[in-house]
Amino acid sequence: MTLSPSEPDATGFILAGGRSSRMGTDKALLDFNGRPLIAHALDVLKAAGLPVFIAGARPEARSELESFAPVIPDSETGVGPLGGICSALAVSDKEYAVFLPVDLPFLPPSLVTCLLHHAQITLAAVTLAAVNGLPQTFPAVLSRHILPTLQEEIRQRRLGCLAAFKAAANRSLCAVSAETLVQSGRIHHPKGLPVIRWFLNLNEKQDLRRASMLTGFA
Secondary structure, eight states: OOOOTTSOSEEEEEEOOOOOTTTTSOGGGOEETTEEHHHHHHHHHHHTTOOEEEEOOOTTTHHHHTTTSOEEOOSSSSSTHHHHHHHHHHHOOSSEEEEEETTOTTOOHHHHHHHHHHHHHHTOSEEEEEETTEEEEEEEEEEGGGHHHHHHHHHTTOOOHHHHHHHHHTTOEEEEEHHHHHHTTSOOOTTOOOHHHHTOOOOSHHHHHHHHHHTTOO
16 A cells, blocks of 8 residues: 655554454444444544555454555554554554554654644654653654564563563653643643543443543543
């Protein structure tokens, strides 16, 4: 797949190939506030000014997901989101790729924009947000040059994304404080949610209920 040279020097990818075993149904197509989660993730990356692709898809959901954005299939199955990340980096000719899982609907686009800007200025191999001093695995801004190291992590069956990012970044992993970005006025949440709520993963049905309460849709 060749990406258009007219697009910015970064591409957005939504990770949607998970088994969703704890939720019991495909999360990408799960209704949240009247729209599937994949649509919320698309909104975040598009609002950040990025062209968007979907990395990975369960076979039974692929045709429906393709109605939202082009799908890049996993080159290797059974290795979790790291497989989708490697498949996406392998086809991208942009310097940076921004990865967002399908189950983080509360992330503000301004956070993605700030992380990408920080990566482009510092030339960091991996740029993440930090909350209370702890790096968050996603959203992740990755240089395409770390692909060989991530592939080696898969070969060694070290499949944890954050550990793989640290291995690939060596000393150039940047974790940018989300709280500091808010305090400086560089980012804000359109619904006024505090930073800690931005990273609420919708893994189980009780998470979905909790998220609906946060937005008044309970």
